[in-house]
Amino acid sequence: MKRSDIKRRPLADTVIATLEPEMKEYREHDGNSLYLRVRSDGNKSWQFRYKKPDGKWSWLGLGSYPEVSGSLARQKAAELRADAANGSNPMATKRARKAAELEATNSTFERLAREWYASKRKNWTDGTAVRTIGALELHVFPIFGKRIYQEILPMEWMEFLRSMERKGIIEQTSRVRGMCREIYDLARVTGRATHNPLEGLHKFLQTKPVENYAHVSLEELPPLLRAIRSYPSAPDIRIGLHLLSMLACRPSELREARWTEFDLGKALWTIPSERMKRRREHLVPLPHQAIEQLLLLQNLTGHYQLLFPGRSDSTKPRSNTVFLMALRRLGYEGRQTGHGFRHIASTILNEHGFEENHIEAQLSHVKEGVAGVYNKAIYLKSRTAMMQWYADFLDSLEKGNVVHGQFAKAPQLRAP
Missing domain, CATH: 1.10.443.10 (Intergrase catalytic core)
Structure with missing residues (x-):
């Protein structure tokens, strides 16, 4: 179906499914700031148009079609309009909702890390257990805890570990890297990941020579x-x-x-x-x-x-x-x-x-x-x-x- 043949809005399901692409991508208005974007290769997705706090207009993606149907896209758009009416930034509220959805799944790095911790805890002393989970909660979870672990790239882990190095905590950086590598190993051997993004990173990070714990000389x-x-x-x-x-x-x-x-x-x-x-x-x-x-x-x-x-x-x-x-x-x-x-x-x-x-x-x-x-x-x-x-x-x-x-x-x- 050609866009010139559209007779009414919101767009009917048959219209959405059969709408033809053109030489250049275009957006077709569904109503109430919701648009269907049609790319030149035929791929379709939903976008919400909103005004940012600085007064400029911007677009917010709501997902691809047919994964996100017309009715679901309108529901998401209604939530974002309500947020905007209450003075909230639609971009921020969308991220918050996505984070909440991820938290309810088993795909976040924190979920995987806590599973790893539970499997190892029985072999550790209380002190080791406290230090391990404490390091994860202090350094790693605030950055990657709510992320889908399969989507975190090696370059992101590299930048994160280098940021720890810049704080001067070289030994702690090495321990955190080792923990996270083992956490991904758990996902890999259980069929939930095909690769470990921390593999080989140690070659490009600082190392600290093995030293005895500080102690005075016999004279001192x-x-x-x-x-x-x-x-x-x-x-x-x-x-x-x-x-x-x-x-x-x-x-x-x-x-x-x-x-x-x-x-x-x-x-x-x-x-x-x-x-x-x-x-x-x-x-x-x-x-x-x-x-x-x-x-x-x-x-x-x-x-x-x-x-x-x-x-x-x-x-x-x-x-x-x-x-x-x-x-x-x-x-x-x-x-x-x-x-x-x-x-x-x-x-x-x-x-x-x-x-x-x-x-x-x-x-x-x-x-x-x-x-x-x-x-x-x-x-x-x-x-x-x-x-x-x-x-x-x-x-x-x-x-x-x-x-x-x-x-x-x-x-x-x-x-x-």
Whole structure:
């Protein structure tokens, strides 16, 4: 049907279906600012004409025909006219409706990411789970969360990751890239995507050399130990720093520790598997200096389940930056971290001739494969003597004395 033969509006379904193209594309008015655009190749689509806030006229696409029928196009146009009458921008309201429609589907990146998170969560510690979902919610979901994941282009991911790099958070950028790549892998292996848009991007992004966590030199260690001993702000955090310095545990393991994990008669701390990085129960022998600190801490927090209960919610541990911020207050920002005490212990114990296997077992470093079959009590007797020597060594450094290798009997920690 030729456009010159149209007799009435709105356009009848038969007219829309049979309307012929011309040499140049044209728009045929359906009524109430709704137009049918007919391209020279015969493709047809719906457009809504509206006035922008600056007073200029513009076009807003409502979808292709026949996917969007005449009646549906008129319904969409009516919604946009109502929005305009209420002072809303039709373009903005159209985007909001589309976002709401996407949210109701399973095709958004956030939906896929949360599915991935749920499938991986059971193998993570609580700390890893919190950090992972926190990074996605902070960095990724505000940008791509409501987008259809199949439509996000590699160049968009590249620009997003480079914007993170420009903030100076190189390591976080690498972790986020790894998470998102795995999320797309889930879609690919389940038949919901044919390619991974993050594949190969690492070749064109910054990398940061692998570095040990910041730690002071042996020469700088004595003044650090004295600074910890005199930490003025919070006695529980002072004790926590002291324990970190002598036990070679991870900061999260200590920060999330519960009083029930400590064996009073054997001077042992048993870290349950769900809080360990490798999901394996770990024994930490306690030198008498550690038990003395625990006695002091028990007077402060022994009536709670946690050694370091949160200030606003005692059922949750203190912030994961609490020890790092304390070291900053002592003037060691960029020079010492809680995790860095592990490197210091490893260096000192290796330099003083202790067995490498004993040191690695104390740090809960386990080889993969048959050689790494895990025994939580492995080398426990030797590790107990080693860590008592190490606590005595730190005391001597702090006081400026020479280590004599005397091992005092540990006092008993009373029941919480």
